[in-house]
Amino acid sequence: MATLCKPKSCSQRTRLKKGGPVKVATLNQPWKRVSQSKRRMQVMKPVRAAPDSISEKVEKSVKEVQEACSDDPVSGECVAAWDEVKELSAAASHARDKKKDNDPLENYCKDNPKTDECRTYDNGSIIYIMTSFFVFGDENLELS
Amino acid sequence: MAVCSAYTTQSLHSTCSISTPAKTHLGFHQKQVVFYRRSSKRGGSGSSSGPCVITCSAGDSQTVVIGLAADSGCGKSTFMRRLTSVFGGAAEPPKGGNPDSNTLISDMTTVICLDDYHSLDRTGRKEKGVTALDPRANDFDLMYEQVKAIKSGVAVDKPIYNHVTGLLDPPELIKPPKILVIEGLHPMFDERVRDLLDFSIYLDISNEVKFAWKIQRDMAERGHSLESIRASIEARKPDFDAYIDPQKKYADAVIEVLPTQLIPDDNEGKVLRVRLIMKEGVKHFSPVYLFDEGSTISWIPCGRKLTCSYPGIKFHYGPDTYFGNEVSILEMDGQFDRLDELIYVESHLSNISTRFYGEVTQQMLKHADFPGSNNGTGLFQTIVGLKIRDLYEQITSSKTAAPLEATKA
Numbered sequence: 001m002a003t004l005c006k007p008k009s010c011s012q013r014t015r016l017k018k019g020g021p022v023k024v025a026t027l028n029q030p031w032k033r034v035s036q037s038k039r040r041m042q043v044m045k046p047v048r049a050a051p052d053s054i055s056e057k058v059e060k061s062v063k064e065v066q067e068a069c070s071d072d073p074v075s076g077e078c079v080a081a082w083d084e085v086k087e088l089s090a091a092a093s094h095a096r097d098k099k100k101d102n103d104p105l106e107n108y109c110k111d112n113p114k115t116d117e118c119r120t121y122d123n124g125s126i127i128y129i130m131t132s133f134f135v136f137g138d139e140n141l142e143l144s
Numbered sequence: 145m146a147v148c149s150a151y152t153t154q155s156l157h158s159t160c161s162i163s164t165p166a167k168t169h170l171g172f173h174q175k176q177v178v179f180y181r182r183s184s185k186r187g188g189s190g191s192s193s194g195p196c197v198i199t200c201s202a203g204d205s206q207t208v209v210i211g212l213a214a215d216s217g218c219g220k221s222t223f224m225r226r227l228t229s230v231f232g233g234a235a236e237p238p239k240g241g242n243p244d245s246n247t248l249i250s251d252m253t254t255v256i257c258l259d260d261y262h263s264l265d266r267t268g269r270k271e272k273g274v275t276a277l278d279p280r281a282n283d284f285d286l287m288y289e290q291v292k293a294i295k296s297g298v299a300v301d302k303p304i305y306n307h308v309t310g311l312l313d314p315p316e317l318i319k320p321p322k323i324l325v326i327e328g329l330h331p332m333f334d335e336r337v338r339d340l341l342d343f344s345i346y347l348d349i350s351n352e353v354k355f356a357w358k359i360q361r362d363m364a365e366r367g368h369s370l371e372s373i374r375a376s377i378e379a380r381k382p383d384f385d386a387y388i389d390p391q392k393k394y395a396d397a398v399i400e401v402l403p404t405q406l407i408p409d410d411n412e413g414k415v416l417r418v419r420l421i422m423k424e425g426v427k428h429f430s431p432v433y434l435f436d437e438g439s440t441i442s443w444i445p446c447g448r449k450l451t452c453s454y455p456g457i458k459f460h461y462g463p464d465t466y467f468g469n470e471v472s473i474l475e476m477d478g479q480f481d482r483l484d485e486l487i488y489v490e491s492h493l494s495n496i497s498t499r500f501y502g503e504v505t506q507q508m509l510k511h512a513d514f515p516g517s518n519n520g521t522g523l524f525q526t527i528v529g530l531k532i533r534d535l536y537e538q539i540t541s542s543k544t545a546a547p548l549e550a551t552k553a
Contacts, residue, residue, distance in 0.1 A: 054308060055365060055367075058365055058367050058368070059367035060367075061367075062367040062368065062372055063367075065372075065375075075273065076272070076273020076274060077270070077273045078379065079273070079275055079379050079380065079382075079383065080269050080270050080272075080273050080274060080275055081270070082275075082375065082376045082379035082380060083269070083275035083276055083277070083379075083380060084266060084269075084270065084310075085372070085376050086376050086380065087266070087276065087307060087310070089358075089361070089362050089365060089368070089376075090307070091307040091308050092365055093361050093362070093365075094307075095308075
């Protein structure tokens, strides 16, 4: 259990590091449960990292490798540095793919298929609508 | 259907109380009812029933757990997208949660990334000088506890490892799905987790192919050069061979990706030789075969009935041994250029567990933009997805049949 990084304590650490809202309530009143402040914290949604910063991270990590591996190419530090490069490159390529797939209309329609912009008709109903317009005239204009 | 199990525990207390703790420290949501019975005799021989603890888990508790060992992706990989697509519905990250979550959820399946069970974050690993491949960087106890809980129908709060920041984020709630897929570097490393898996797959990419793919992916990124890509693969190799590679022998199916033998000295990694190694004797899993099960077949479908472009397609099927286990190996070298090649090959494969003729082709076409859609990687990933669907149906039908038999008896 000593090595287990408990998510609650980790999240507290990360929140303080980012300089987010300081939980004054818990500082002054430590008997207040963490879960209460967690509910308030959830109002602030974490923002997805911008792809540019990932690219910078990749560059930085490759430079760090040079330092770590200059002393001893088979040391733990060197290997861990290369592992970090690998992880960041993977994250960068996933971010690139995510950016590529981002069509605003598609994203909106996924959540709201019934709105006017997102309605889709299959062939049968279109023919019915068109023929009924021609056959019945104005009476059936309110079909859709 | 709720499953309740009763335990008796020794206790020094002799009061009556009913307590329902909502969450344990490991992040489980359990309903526990504890009954205490007043014991009149003290210092008795410790016989008869002490307090009774009844643990109930609601829901189907028929979660099928699949393990996938892969060095890349983690929920975002092509294999996962093909697998979830076989079951229908798109797999998406949990709505309204952490945008950097690695979890994918669809109607039937939930894919969990095992990186979320890192015990050391990126800075922690750098300080200790260990890679993510090292078991010391992962919490296998938590992994086992949570997978066991989900398998028995209990929702858990799973930590999130943020790949962008390299930190461990606040946990997210994972509700038990019908099919749970755990994807990552160590699904079969820990013996207890291995025993929970109903089916396990190992994706084995050879070094040459890995290098070729990484060049295509990373050369566009600033800071990378050919040497740095090669060095990063080489540096991880000792840890990879020591901790990840040995999981191969436990896998029920191994998809091995090698450079092609059809083009001499090819190093582009575009044409691939892919081998599907299937263990014999696995419950609910019958290996795919060509023409005659258990015999050795070499097959080139291109000829009079089918014309293929260079370099063509070559199949091989046969029994073999793999790390001391009896296996059947189906191998494809080359790539598909046209739809009719794919449907022709599908019509000659047996035991592919399709519901209708052409299902494999239809699945491959549905994701024609995915990498590997024109070669053995896409074909075998799709076939494994169908075998998993078949396995799930067999397990769920056998589980519903068992209680009926119990009531009859």
